[in-house]
Amino acid sequence: MLALISRWLQRIDYFTELSGRLISWLILLLVLLTSYDVFMRYVFSQGSVALQELEWHIFALIFLLGGAxxxxxxGHVRVDVLFNSRWLTNRHRAWINIFGTLILLMPFCVLIIISTWPFVQNAFWYQEGSPDPGGLPYRFLIKSSIVVGFSLLLIQSIGELFRNILVLKQTGGQ
Structure with a gap:
């Protein structure tokens, strides 16, 4: 059983690592686009609504798809003063992570996926685009990244749950 959990954990971690590294290249693209946009606006007084929307969309992709x-x-926020205190063992930390994952993270991911699904479906159905003149078409694609991002986060939370179960099993079940 532990070997099966370990194998699934490796697969989830590999997928998350690969997707995270690919998404991280969007940061460079965002910096280049923003620099170009600022240069064009302040040097040549030429702004672009589509370029600004593209910057927002790329930032949304980084934020949503990089969560896993x-x-x-x-790297997510936690109360390190308590979590990393010398009074907590790795076993205690594993239990805190398990409860946090099961009670907070996983239900939140499921809630977001379920509640945004109709929102994304409508955007696809109507082929939603930007309401601004000169804005980007295909806004429905960026809206779908909400469901994709939280699905990736849910998958990684399953991996973290497995990882913490392995910590408990390796410390002897005490």
């Missing part, structure tokens, strides 16, 4: 990668690398 951040979880894998323990």
């Amino acid at each position: 990668y951040t979880l894998k690398h323990d």
Whole structure:
């Protein structure tokens, strides 16, 4: 059973690592686009609504699709003063992570996926685009990243649950 959990954990971690590294390249693209946009606006007084929307969309992709990668690398906000105190053992931390994952993270991900699904469906149905003149078409694609991002986060939370179960099993079940 532990071997099966370990194998699934490796697959989830590999997928999250790969997707996170691919998404991280969007940061460079965002910096380049923003620099170009600022240069064009302040030097040539030429702004672009489509370019500004593209910057917002790329930022949304980084934020939404990078959440699972951040979880894998323990980069989300937590109360480190308590969690990393010398009074908590790895076993205690594993239990805190398990309860936090089961009670907070996973239900939140499911809630967001379920509640945004109709929102995304409507956007696809109507082929939603930007309401601004000169804005980007295909806004429905960026809206679908909400469901995709929280699905990735849910998958990684399952991986974190497995990881913490392994910590409990390896420390002897005490």
